[in-house]
Amino acid sequence: MNYALHFGAVWASFDKLLSGLAIGLGLAVAAVAIGCLLGILSAFASVSKLRLLRMVSGFYVLIIRNTPLLVLVLLAYFALPSAGIRLDKYESFIASLALYSGAYLTEVFRAGLLSVPKGIVEAARAIGLTRLQTNLHVVAPVMLRNVLPSLGNTFIGMFKDSSIAAAIAIPELTFEARKINVDTFRVVETWTVASGLYIAACFTIAFLLRRLERRFPKF
Amino acid sequence: MSDAAARPLLEIRGLKKSFGDVEVLKGVDLAVRPSEVVTIIGSSGSGKTTLLRCVNLLEEFQGGAIVLDGETIGYGEAGGRRRRLRDAELSRQRAMTGMVFQSFNLFPHLSALGNVMLGLRKVRRMAKDEARTLAADWLNRVGLGNRLDNVPSQLSGGQQQRVAIARALAMNPKLVLLDEITSALDPELVQEVLSVIRRIAADGATLLIVTHEMRFAREVSDRIVFMEKGRIAEEGPPSEIFGAARSARLAEFLRNSGH
Numbered sequence: 001m002n003y004a005l006h007f008g009a010v011w012a013s014f015d016k017l018l019s020g021l022a023i024g025l026g027l028a029v030a031a032v033a034i035g036c037l038l039g040i041l042s043a044f045a046s047v048s049k050l051r052l053l054r055m056v057s058g059f060y061v062l063i064i065r066n067t068p069l070l071v072l073v074l075l076a077y078f079a080l081p082s083a084g085i086r087l088d089k090y091e092s093f094i095a096s097l098a099l100y101s102g103a104y105l106t107e108v109f110r111a112g113l114l115s116v117p118k119g120i121v122e123a124a125r126a127i128g129l130t131r132l133q134t135n136l137h138v139v140a141p142v143m144l145r146n147v148l149p150s151l152g153n154t155f156i157g158m159f160k161d162s163s164i165a166a167a168i169a170i171p172e173l174t175f176e177a178r179k180i181n182v183d184t185f186r187v188v189e190t191w192t193v194a195s196g197l198y199i200a201a202c203f204t205i206a207f208l209l210r211r212l213e214r215r216f217p218k219f
Numbered sequence: 220m221s222d223a224a225a226r227p228l229l230e231i232r233g234l235k236k237s238f239g240d241v242e243v244l245k246g247v248d249l250a251v252r253p254s255e256v257v258t259i260i261g262s263s264g265s266g267k268t269t270l271l272r273c274v275n276l277l278e279e280f281q282g283g284a285i286v287l288d289g290e291t292i293g294y295g296e297a298g299g300r301r302r303r304l305r306d307a308e309l310s311r312q313r314a315m316t317g318m319v320f321q322s323f324n325l326f327p328h329l330s331a332l333g334n335v336m337l338g339l340r341k342v343r344r345m346a347k348d349e350a351r352t353l354a355a356d357w358l359n360r361v362g363l364g365n366r367l368d369n370v371p372s373q374l375s376g377g378q379q380q381r382v383a384i385a386r387a388l389a390m391n392p393k394l395v396l397l398d399e400i401t402s403a404l405d406p407e408l409v410q411e412v413l414s415v416i417r418r419i420a421a422d423g424a425t426l427l428i429v430t431h432e433m434r435f436a437r438e439v440s441d442r443i444v445f446m447e448k449g450r451i452a453e454e455g456p457p458s459e460i461f462g463a464a465r466s467a468r469l470a471e472f473l474r475n476s477g478h
Contacts, residue, residue, distance in 0.1 A: 123324035123383075126275055127338035127390055128314025131306050137337060141328045219327035219372060 009184040010193050013176070020176035021197050024162040027090070027172065031097035032158050038098065039105025044135065046110050057106060064103035070164050072096045077168045093165045101158045108154060112147035113139065145216050152209040156202050163198075173197060228253045228288055228425050229274065229394055235282030236269055243269045245449040246283065251394070251427055256420050258428040258436040261446035262472060267429040270446070271396045274427065275318045276309050287315055288393050314342050317387030321399040323379040325371040331358055331382045332367040335389050343390065357385040361415050377408030384415055388424070395419070397428045401435075413439075433476050437461050445469050 010017075045057035064072070076092040087095065116139050124134040166175035177194035181187055227250035236244040243266045251257050259267045272278040274285055276293050285292050292312045294301050304312070326334050335354035339345045345353070358367055361381040371379050380400055387395060397416065401409045413435050420426055420439050430436055436443060436457070443460040445453040453460065453469050461473065 117324070119320060119322050119324035120326055122277055123318075123320060123326070123386075124337075125277065125310070126313060126316075126318040126320075127386065128310050128342040129338065130310045133310075133341050137341060138326055142326070145328060216328075 003188065005189060006186060007189050007193070009186045010180060010189045013180045013183075014193075016171075016176045016180065017173060017193065017197060020171055020173035021201060023170065024165070024172040024174075025159065025201065027094060027097065027162045027165055027170070028155075028159040030094045031162075032101050032155055034094070034098035035101030035105055035158070038102030039109050040140070042102060042106040043109030043113055046106060047113050061103045061106050064099055069096065069100050069161055070167060072100055073164055073167060089165075089168045089170050093168060093170060097158060097161060100161070101154065104154055104157075105151075108147050108150050109143065111150075112143035115146045116142050142219070145219065148209070148213050148216070152206060152213075155209065156205055159202065159205060160198065226289070227251055228255075229427065230286040231270075231274070231283070232286070233283035234270070234273060234280055234285065236266075236273055236278060236280040243449050244273070244280070247446075247449070247451055249444065249451060251425060254423045254425055255441045256426045256428065256439055257442045257444060258430060258440040259444045259446055260430070260433070260436060260472070260476075261452075262475075265446040266449045267446050268398055271318070271398050271427065271429055274394075275316050275396055276313050277318075279303060287312070310342075314338070314390060315392060316394045316396055317390055317392035318396040319380070319383050319387050319398065319400045321402050323371070323376070323383045323403070325379055325382055325386075327371050330368045330370055331363060331374070331385075334371070334382055335386045338386065338390050353389055354385070357389040358382065360418075361385045362411070375408060376404045377411045380404065380408075380412045381415055384412070384419075388419060394425045394427060397426060397430070399429055399431065401430070401432055431476065433461075433473070445472070447472075 042057045042060055045053040046061075048054055048057075073093060073096045076087070076096040077089060080087060080092065120138055120142065121134060124138045125131075129137065162172055163174035165172050166178065169175065173194055177190050181190040184190070229249075229251040231247055231249040234244050234247040235242070247266070247270060249257075249270075259270065261267050269278060273280045273293075274287075280293070284294070290312070292315075293304060293309065295304050295308075296302065303309075326337065329337065332351065332354050335357055336350045339350035339353060340347065343350075355364070355367055358364060361384055363378060363381055363385070366374060366378060366382075371382070374382065384400075400416075401412055404412065409432070413432065416426070416428075416435075417439055426439075428436070428440070438457075440457050442454060443457050444451055445460065447468060453465060460469070
């Protein structure tokens with residue numbers, strides 16, 4: 001092995017990697033925010049009394065969870081325009097990742113809903129809250145606190161999946177790293193630094209979520 | 220006595236309720252007058268709790284009617300057929316009664332104050348300050364004035380149950396339902412909860428109670444109802460029920476309950 005490490009070439013473009021990281025984080029945050037909303041709605045639908053709602057939710061999870069994200073991203077970016085839906089690459093990627101994370105989050109939130117004690121739902125109904133008010137003010141907050149730990153896992157997963165945006169030329173971290181790699185041929189250095197950045201970012205997300213968990217009292 | 224005072228606040232007529240093939244209530248008739256304290260006793264499975272849950276519309280029932288303050292609750296007629304009312308109507312009617320549960324059922328994410336305030340804000344639509352003042356006042360009355368900001372997990376069972384009582388009573392219900400509210404408590408915590416109930420009974424609240432605390436029932440009630448197998452087997456003032464028990468079954472039940 002005569003490979004001498006030269007990080008200089010990577011450091012020269014480090015700002016590109018950082019801006020890539022920021023774009024990746026932005027994509028993930030936007031997608032997960034929409035995904036959470038989708039997931040919560042779909043989870044409530046999955047435990048609904050109405051068969052139709054349960055079926056819609058089940059179908060959504062079935063289709064999306066069994067499609068690779070990369071395929072979903074390519075489909076949204078390249079195939080949707082022929083259906084007359086024109087999204088730019090950022091919009092189409094956020095939509096794909098949101099849809100994808102929504103399917104996974106459906107299961108997370110569903111488990112959370114099932115963990116809400118029946119008694120507190122009855123107590124809420126007993127003081128005269130409507131079904132909607134009960135879900136809004138009692139069920140949802142208790143469920144969210146219960147799922148906070150598993151939510152962290154999903155968040156980290158979705159952030160790492162933002163690397164797939166490289167496939168449609170969004171200049172996020174993986175895309176920038178590949179460019180530096182091609183320009184400098186510093187294969188080991190480039191990908192080592194890129195991995196390091198991913199690890200640091202994930203570690204930070206996990207840390208922040210742990211702090212958030214501690215801020216809300218355990219039940 | 221005026222008509223309004225003579226009219227029962229709660230009137231249950233021929234109430235029938237089944238869970239699948241099992242008939243739990245087989246035609247129950249019961250009337251409760253304003254400010255009356257009525258206690259239902261009976262062995263487990265006799266239908267006591269189910270009866271309370273029907274009155275609070277937490278259970279559907281198949282036959283009979285429940286009239287609360289002149290209003291038939293839970294069901295209406297549409298095209299000659301008996302139909303369960305819509306959610307908004309049921310919620311409005313539920314707010315006329317307060318219910319305290321065996322297992323407290325406090326909202327775990329809210330403080331004691333928040334637990335009492337939620338209904339005041341969302342159901343009674345009170346302004347925040349007004350709701351806070353009223354909630355704090357009620358928590359004071361149940362002896363928890365120094366625990367306003369504690370969440371349920373920081374409170375003992377007896378304290379949690381007293382928050383639940385404050386939560387029910389702050390809504391100013393016409394009728395309060397107490398469902399075995401001391402059964403989940405350690406013996407030394409039972410009295411602090413019962414003394415709160417004695418006080419609200421003395422203040423003129425109308426109470427329908429299910430309990431296994433016979434001494435308490437005897438002391439606080441105007442009337443005792445003994446249920447057996449989904450029917451009211453016997454009823455009368457405590458002195459009568461606990462005095463010369465009329466049926467052999469009631470005598471046996473009281474003997475087994477330590478009386």
